[in-house]
Amino acid sequence: MSHLRPTQHCPDPPVAELAATPEPVLRHLRELLSQPGYDVFHGANTLVTIYATAPGDVSDCYLAGENLMLAATAAGLGTCPIGLSRPLMNQPDVKDELGVPASVVAALPVVVGHPAERPHATTRNPPRLLYRR
Numbered sequence: 394m395s396h397l398r399p400t401q402h403c404p405d406p407p408v409a410e411l412a413a414t415p416e417p418v419l420r421h422l423r424e425l426l427s428q429p430g431y432d433v434f435h436g437a438n439t440l441v442t443i444y445a446t447a448p449g450d451v452s453d454c455y456l457a458g459e460n461l462m463l464a465a466t467a468a469g470l471g472t473c474p475i476g477l478s479r480p481l482m483n484q485p486d487v488k489d490e491l492g493v494p495a496s497v498v499a500a501l502p503v504v505v506g507h508p509a510e511r512p513h514a515t516t517r518n519p520p521r522l523l524y525r526r
């Protein structure tokens with residue numbers, strides 16, 4: 394798939410995402426980010442960003458991200474996906490500074506660091522069955 398023209402097949406997701414973000418979500422984000430002392434990276438000093446070379450690769454990136462998070466946890470580290478930083482990691486000047494090809498698309502940024510605490514697992518919502526025979 395790498396022969397495909399990125400402008401045609403890898404639209405820059407931040408533009409589409411921002412256009413599609415409902416106003417209440419944007420309001421919530423503005424409030425969150427304007428809180429004094431709020432650190433979008435939760436104090437971690439390492440951000441691993443997994444980039445997709447084609448739109449069809451994005452789901453692979455999520456699988457890679459899960460493996461990264463499991464491996465880091467097994468090594469005693471803490472992780473958190475930072476979807477909020479995806480637009481930043483897709484900025485042409487940021488890619489340029491990092492030496493990342495302009496054609497790839499940031500799929501999943503994940504911070505990795507030494508956890509300040511080991512929170513208990515949260516409860517899970519039951520799955521919603523959309524179809525039952």
Ligand SMILES: Cc1cc2nc3c(=O)[nH]c(=O)nc-3n(C[C@H](O)[C@H](O)[C@H](O)COP(=O)(O)O)c2cc1C
Binds near residue numbers: 473474476478515
């Ligand atoms: C795609 C994706 C993007 C996320 N982006 C952020 C983010 O920008 N900032 C953040 O603090 N957590 C982010 N998270 C983490 C979630 O807020 C949540 O902590 C995580 O999914 C674990 O859920 P749990 O607390 O119910 O176990 C993201 C999670 C996913 C799956």
